[in-house]
Each structure stands twice: as C-alpha cells, then as structure tokens.
Amino acid sequence: MLLYLKKLRIITSVIFIIFTSILFLDISGILTKNLSDSVLFLQFVPSFLKFIDTTTIAAIGFLVIIASTLFSGRVYCSTICPLGMLQDIIIYLKRKMGTRKKKRGRFNFQPAFNSVRYSILVITIITLLFGNLFTLYILDPFSNFGRILTHIVKPIIIGTNNLISYLLETFNNYSVSPSTFNSINIFAIIFSFTALFIVVLFSYKSGRFFCNSICPVGSFLGFISKFSLFKIVVNKETCVGCGVCETVCKSECIDSKAEFVDFTRCVSCFNCFDVCPTHGLKYEFQPTKNIVLKKIDTEDYERRSFLLSLLSYSLVLTGISYAQKKIEVYKKNKIPVFRPNPISPPGSIGIEHFTENCTACHLCISACPTHVLQPSFLEYGFLGMMQPMMNNKVGFCDYECTICSEVCPTNAIQIIKPEGKKRIQIGKAKFIKDNCIVYTQGTDCGACSEHCPTKAVKMVPIENNLRAPEVKEDICVGCGACEYACPTIPFKAIYVESNIKHLAAELPPEEKLEEKVDFSDDFPF
Numbered sequence: 001m002l003l004y005l006k007k008l009r010i011i012t013s014v015i016f017i018i019f020t021s022i023l024f025l026d027i028s029g030i031l032t033k034n035l036s037d038s039v040l041f042l043q044f045v046p047s048f049l050k051f052i053d054t055t056t057i058a059a060i061g062f063l064v065i066i067a068s069t070l071f072s073g074r075v076y077c078s079t080i081c082p083l084g085m086l087q088d089i090i091i092y093l094k095r096k097m098g099t100r101k102k103k104r105g106r107f108n109f110q111p112a113f114n115s116v117r118y119s120i121l122v123i124t125i126i127t128l129l130f131g132n133l134f135t136l137y138i139l140d141p142f143s144n145f146g147r148i149l150t151h152i153v154k155p156i157i158i159g160t161n162n163l164i165s166y167l168l169e170t171f172n173n174y175s176v177s178p179s180t181f182n183s184i185n186i187f188a189i190i191f192s193f194t195a196l197f198i199v200v201l202f203s204y205k206s207g208r209f210f211c212n213s214i215c216p217v218g219s220f221l222g223f224i225s226k227f228s229l230f231k232i233v234v235n236k237e238t239c240v241g242c243g244v245c246e247t248v249c250k251s252e253c254i255d256s257k258a259e260f261v262d263f264t265r266c267v268s269c270f271n272c273f274d275v276c277p278t279h280g281l282k283y284e285f286q287p288t289k290n291i292v293l294k295k296i297d298t299e300d301y302e303r304r305s306f307l308l309s310l311l312s313y314s315l316v317l318t319g320i321s322y323a324q325k326k327i328e329v330y331k332k333n334k335i336p337v338f339r340p341n342p343i344s345p346p347g348s349i350g351i352e353h354f355t356e357n358c359t360a361c362h363l364c365i366s367a368c369p370t371h372v373l374q375p376s377f378l379e380y381g382f383l384g385m386m387q388p389m390m391n392n393k394v395g396f397c398d399y400e401c402t403i404c405s406e407v408c409p410t411n412a413i414q415i416i417k418p419e420g421k422k423r424i425q426i427g428k429a430k431f432i433k434d435n436c437i438v439y440t441q442g443t444d445c446g447a448c449s450e451h452c453p454t455k456a457v458k459m460v461p462i463e464n465n466l467r468a469p470e471v472k473e474d475i476c477v478g479c480g481a482c483e484y485a486c487p488t489i490p491f492k493a494i495y496v497e498s499n500i501k502h503l504a505a506e507l508p509p510e511e512k513l514e515e516k517v518d519f520s521d522d523f524p525f
Contacts, residue, residue, distance in 0.1 A: 005270040005273060006269070006270040006271065006273065006274045009075075009078055009079055009268070009269065009270055012079045012080075013078065013079045013080075013084075013085050013088070014085075016039075016079060016080050016082070016085070017082050017085040017086075019035055019038075019039045020039055020043075020082045020145070021082070021149060022035060022039075023035060023036060023039055023040075023146075023363060023366075023407070024146055024149035024150050024153075024154060024362075024363060024366045025149055025153060025154050025157055025366075026367075027154075027157065027158055027161060027179045029367060029369055029403065032363075032366070032367045032403075032407055033367070033403055033406055033407065036363075036406065036407040036409070037058070040061075040409040041058070041061040042061045042064065042065060042076070042080050043061065043080070043142045043409060044061075044062050044065050044076060044081075044142070044217050044221075045062075045136065045137075045140045045141075045142055045143070045217060045359055045410075046142060046359065046361070046409030046410045047059055047060070047061035047062040047065075047409075048062040049133075049357055049359065049410040049411070049412075050409065050410050050411040051063075053357055053410070053411040053412075054411050059411070065080070065221070066221075066224065069221050069224055069225055069228065070224060070225075070227060070228055070229065071228065071229050071230065072228060072229070072230045072268065072283075073225045073228045073230070073231065073232070073263060073266055073268045074218070074221045074222060074225055074266065074267050074268055075268050076217075076221060077208075077211055077217075077218055077221065077267040077268070078267040078268045078269045079268075081141050081142070081211075081217070082141065082142060082145040083141035083142070083144055083145045083199065083210075083215075084141065084208070084211060084267065086145060086148075086199060086203075087199060087202075087203040087207075087208060087210065087211070087250075088250070088269075090199070090200055090203040090204060091203055091204075091207055091250050094203075094204050106247040106248075107206075107207055107246065107247055107248065107249050107250060107252050108246060108247070108252065109246055109249075109252055109253070109254060109255040109256070109257075110206070110252040112212070112213075112253075112262060112264070112265055113212075113213045116213050116214075117212065117213045117214070117218075117219040117222070118219060118223075120135075120139070120214060120216055120219065121216050121219040121220060121223075123135055124136050124139065124216040125216075131356050132355075132356075132383050133355075133356065133357070133358065133359055134383040134384070134385075135216075136216065136359065137358070137359035137360045137361070137386070137387075139214060139215060139216055140216075140217065140359050140361075141211075141215055141217060141218075142359070142361055142409075143359045143360055143361040143362075144195045144199070146361035146362050146363055146366070147188070147191065147192045147195065147360070147361070147362050147386070148192050148195060148196050149366070150182075150188075150192070150362040150363075150365055150366040151185070151188045151189050151191075151192040151362070152189070152192050152193065152196065154182075154366060155181060155182070158179045158180075158181055159181075161176065161178070161179055162178045162179060164176050165177060165178040166178070180371065182365070182366075182371045182374075183371055183374060183391070183394040183395075185374055185375050187375065187377050187385075187386075188362075188375040188386065191375075191386060198210070202214075206252065207249075207250035207251060207252055208250050208251045208252075208265075208267055209252075211251070211267060212251055212253075212265040212267075218267075222264040222265060223264065225263055225264055225266070226263070226264055228263065229285060229286075230283050230284065230285055230286075231261075231263045231283070231284060231286055232261050232263060232266055232268075232272070232281060232282075232283060232284075233260075233261055233263075233281070233282060233284050233286070234259040234260060234261060234280060234281060235279065235280050235281060235282045236259055238278045238279050238280050239256075239259060239278065239280030239281075240278050240280065241256055241257065241259070242256070242277065242278075242280075243256040243257075244275050244276060244277065245271075245272035245275060245276050245280070245281060248271040248272060248274075248275050249271065249272055250267075250269060250271065251265045251266055251267050251269075252265075253265035253266050254272060261281075337432065337435075337491050337492060337495050339495065339496075339497060339498065340497075340498075341379075341497075341498040341500055342376055342379035342380055342389040342390070342498060343389060343390035343392075343426055343427050343478065343480070343496060343498040344389065344390070344426065344498070344502075345364065345373060345388065345389075345390060345397070345404050345405075345413050345426070346397065346402075346404075346405070346413075346416060346421050346424045346426050346477075346502070347402070347404070347405035347408075347413040347414045347415065347416040347421070347424070348412060348413045348414070348502070349414065349501070349502055350499070350500055350501035350502050351380070351498070351500050351501075352500075352501070353412070354387070354412050354413070355380055355384050355387060356412075357410050357411060357412035358387045358388070358410060358412035359409075359410055359412075360375070360385075360386040360387045360388070361409065361410075362375065362386075362388065363407050363408070363409060364388055364403075364404035364407060364408055364413060365388050367403050367404060367407050368395075368403070368404060369398065369401060369403065370395035370396055370397065370398050370401070371394050371395040372390050372391060372392065372394060372395035372396055372397050372480060372484075373388045373389070373390065373391075373404060374388065374389060374390075374391040374394055375387075375388060375389075376388065376389045390426070390480060390496075392480030392483040392484050392495070392496055393483075393484070394484075395480075395484060396451075396479055396480040396481040396483070396484040396485075397426075397478075397479040397480055397481075398479075399421075399422065399453035399454075399477075399479060399481075400418050401418075402415075402416050402417065402418055402421055405421075422454075422477065422505075423477075423504050423505055423507070424477060424502055424504070424505070425476065425477050425478055425499060425502060425503040425504060425505040426477065426478040426479075426496075426498070426499055426502050427476075427478030427480075427496040427497055427498045427499050428471075428473045428476050428478060428496065428497055428499065429448075429456060429457060429471045429473070429476045429478070429482055429483070429494055429495070429496055429497075430471070430494065430495055430496070430497050431457075431469050431470070431471050431493065431494050432491075432492070432493050432494065432495070433468075433493075435488050435491050435492065435493035436468060436469065436488065436493035436494075437487070437488060437493070438462070438466055438467070438468045438469075439468065442464065442466065443466075444466060444467065445487070446459050446467065446469075447482075447485040447486060447487060448469050448481075448482035448483075448485055448486055448493075448494050449469060449482075450485070451481040451482060451484070451485040452481055452482050453477075453479060453481060454475050454476065454477055454505070454508045455472075455475070455508055456471060456472045456473070456475045456476035456477075456508070457469050457470070457471055457472075457476075457482050457494065458470050458472070469482075469493075469494060471494070474505065474506040475505055475506045475507070475508045475509075476505060477505050478496045478498075478499065479496075480496050482494045482496075483495045483496055
C-alpha cells in the first residue's frame with residue numbers, strides 16, 4: 001500500500017496545479033469563473049483570510065488542511081500548494097539534466113534552520129495581528145504563484161494565441177479570437193521575476209528549502225505536524241543504513257546515519273518509500289513520540305538568534321509603520337490632477353477593508369476583462385505594494401461586470417450581483433475645465449458623456465454653440481469610463497476621485513422617449 005502513495009500524490013498534485021494554473025491563465029474568462037470556488041477552497045492563506053472575514057462553511061478549507069496535517073503530516077505542501085508543485089518540477093528537471101558522475105539531483109541531510117523559519121513565522125503573525133498582510137502576501141505560496149503566472153506566463157500565452165489567430169486569419173480562418181494584453185507594469189514584472197528566481201535557485205540548490213525555511217505556511221504546518229497521529233519513521237529492524245532514502249529526500253530531513261526523520265520538514269512526497277530496498281521506513285501511529293531526538297550544538301545559538309530577530313523586527317516595525325502612511329506619487333505643484341487615494345474595486349467596501357484582506361495574488365487582475373485592475377506601487381503605502389487598484393488610464397470598470405468579486409479568494413472583494421454593483425459608488429468624477437479641449441481649443445468633444453453608463457456626465461450648452469461636460473456626482477459610480485475615454489494628454493480633463501469608504505449612488509433618472517408620428521398624410525410612408 002505504501003508503494004502507491006507516491007503515485008497517488010503525483011496524480012493529485014498534477015490535477016491541482018493544472019486547475020490552479022487555469023484560474024490565472026484562462027484567456028477566455030469562462031473557466032476562471034466556473035472553477036474558482038472549488039479550486040480555491042483548499043488554498044490555505046486565501047481560505048484562512050476568507051474565514052476570518054465571513055466565518056462561513058465555504059471558507060473552512062484551511063481547517064481541513066490543519067486536520068489532515070494533524071492526521072498524516074504536510075500533505076498540503078506536496079499535493080495542493082501550487083508553488084510546491086513548481087518546486088517539484090524544477091527538482092525533476094534538475095535530476096533529468098544531471099549525470100551519474102556529477103550526482104546531480106541527489107540530496108543530503110541538513111539541519112533545520114529553526115531560528116530563521118520560526119522568526120519569519122512569528123513576524124508574519126505579528127504583522128497579521130497588527131492588521132497588515134504585507135509579510136504574509138510577500139511570502140504566501142499561492143499569491144507568489146499567481147503573480148508569476150499573471151505577469152510572466154500569461155503574456156506569453158496571449159502572444160502565442162494572437163500569433164496563431166493572425167496566421168489563421170491569413171487563410172480566412174477565424175476560429176481563434178485574439179486577446180488583449182494587460183498593461184505592462186514594470187514593477188510587477190520585476191517583483192514576479194525576483195520571486196521566480198528565488199524559488200528556482202533554492203529548488204535547484206536545496207530542494208524544498210523555501211518551504212521549510214522561508215514560507216510561513218510551511219513553517220506553521222511543520223510546527224503542527226509535530227502532533228500528527230501518523231508519521232514517517234525509520235524501521236530500525238529492517239533499515240540497513242544504505243542512505244538511498246536520504247539522497248532522494250528533497251526536504252533534506254532524513255538522517256540515515258542517526259536513523260531519524262525530521263517530520264516537521266517532511267512534505268510527504270513519499271520518494272523515500274519508493275526507493276528503499278529493504279522497507280526500512282514505515283508510516284507509524286505515534287501521537288506522543290517526539291520526531292527529532294538529535295541534539296545539535298547550535299541549539300542555544302538558534303534560540304538567541306530567534307530572540308534577536310524578534311527584537312530587531314520590533315524596532316523595524318516602529319519605523320516601517322510610518323511608511324504605511326501613503327506616499328504621494330504625484331505632487332500638486334507639478335501635476336494638476338492629484339488623486340489623494342487609490343481607487344479600490346467595487347465590492348471591496350473601502351480601502352481599509354480591501355488592504356486588510358487582500359494578499360495580492362492578482363487573480364482579479366488576471367481575470368479583469370477591461371484590465372482596469374492593476375498592481376499598485378506606493379499608492380496604498382509601502383506596506384500595500386502590489387495590491388490591486390483601479391487604473392483608469394489603462395481601462396475602466398465595466399458597468400455589468402462582477403468577475404473580480406466572483407474569483408477573489410480572500411473576500412477582500414465581496415461577491416456582488418450586477419444590479420447591486422450599479423449602486424456602488426467607488427469614487428466620484430471630477431471635471432477640470434482648464435484641461436478640457438472644449439474650452440482650450442473651442443471644439444466639440446463629448447467622449448466622456450458618451451461613455452458614461454449612468455449619464456452622470458452630461459453635455460450642457462455653453463457659449464459659441466458648444467457643449468461642455470457637467471458632472472452629477474450623486475449618480476456617478478466612479479467606473480472611470482469618462483476618464484479612460486477623455487482624449488486630453490498628458491493630463492485628463494475628467495478623472496475619478498476615490499471614496500475611501502464606498503458609498504451608495506443614486507439611481508439615474510429614467511428618460512422617457514416621446515414618439516411623435518405625423519398623421520397629416522393618409523400614407524405616412
């Protein structure tokens with residue numbers, strides 16, 4: 001039975017990584033919407049944050065993961081976590097590229113970096129208790145995987161799709177529709193490439209080092225795996241100390257000489273069972289046994305390092321809290337349009353609720369059909385980097401669209417219905433007369449009014465038979481269609497100013513069309 005565990009794990013992990021990847025890479029938008037609930041249910045951090053915000057049964061996936069870890073160890077890290085699967089792929093490719101002479105792809109037991117991993121875990125918990133998710137979403141495996149796919153892999157897929165579409169069109173074949181690229185965000189691309197580089201480097205050099213020494217989810221699950229009912233242990237009656245299991249352990253947690261397994265770092269990949277020639281390992285029921293019995297000389301040093309790290313963090317937290325105060329990217333004396341706050345998406349209730357629940361996984365950015373959702377830089381402050389915001393220079397919020405609320409895994413964007421969304425006022429349009437070409441060039445325009453879905457922007461008569469925009473803020477929803485359509489450059493004549501907390505817009509008045517029919521002639525045609 002134990003020999004089939006690895007095959008079962010591989011099949012399960014392949015299924016999870018395929019469907020998780022589809023969420024971010026689906027250029028049609030149909031599969032993302034249909035798969036989001038089922039795929040995201042067992043993602044630890046999104047499920048945990050959603051449960052805190054909603055306390056519903058639909059968000060108890062993280063409890064299922066904790067229960068499974070208490071039963072049989074870190075199965076989540078080897079079968080469900082998408083970043084873990086990415087590391088396994090890198091390790092597999094490394095092994096395939098290696099040669100027997102150089103012994104590439106082989107691992108050796110390494111002592112645990114407990115001071116590092118538990119310091120990071122404590123820091124993450126403290127920032128979470130302070131109401132900030134910066135440390136969590138910077139290191140969260142699901143969010144990092146999502147950002148890598150959104151900003152690195154998806155543009156390649158869209159480019160390939162568009163190339164195929166273009167080639168087919170030359171033969172009058174229109175079966176493949178072209179897709180639009182998201183706006184290029186240099187900061188997001190650099191951030192994603194950096195995360196990918198770190199994961200690739202650690203995976204290539206030390207297997208699952210990222211999971212066991214950096215990832216707060218891995219550290220947390222590793223801690224509670226101490227209390228697992230079933231653990232992988234060395235069967236001293238049959239083990240001959242050949243060390244084969246140690247060479248394939250990508251967590252580097254098997255010490256074949258000391259005959260013990262550091263189960264807190266084991267990700268339950270079952271590679272060791274697959275190669276052991278003597279059945280020297282077993283899955284044993286041992287709820288009270290301590291896994292790591294080996295005492296190392298660096299124990300006191302690690303304890304001191306942990307306390308020093310915690311003290312250093314406390315000092316840094318005091319200083320960095322000032323950085324959370326929003327950094328003004330635009331200066332009033334240089335740019336006439338100053339947006340004091342970023343615009344959070346409809347369904348997010350307001351900036352505070354959004355930033356306290358968003359892990360910047362960028363699933364909403366990937367799914368947004370108009371690309372109005374873009375990664376932020378310093379608009380939310382230093383500790384809010386990478387969290388999505390509405391960028392009306394790139395797109396506008398479709399009046400009928402609610403897909404971001406349907407795919408958000410943490411409830412940072414709450415689920416809203418199309419009819420309810422039409423009343424959510426995320427901001428108000430502001431008109432700048434001195435930038436409008438009607439006034440500066442004496443020419444007709446009306447682009448803002450034509451694109452306004454609620455007719456909050458109307459063209460009213462002014463001098464010289466011209467018509468200029470007039471904004472009715474009470475019926476404006478802040479969708480940004482007017483700002484996006486405004487042709488003035490470099491500064492817009494109309495822009496949306498954010499509501500820090502979303503308000504309810506008034507319904508636009510119904511305009512009745514009066515149909516006049518001339519019956520003066522017997523035959524009106």
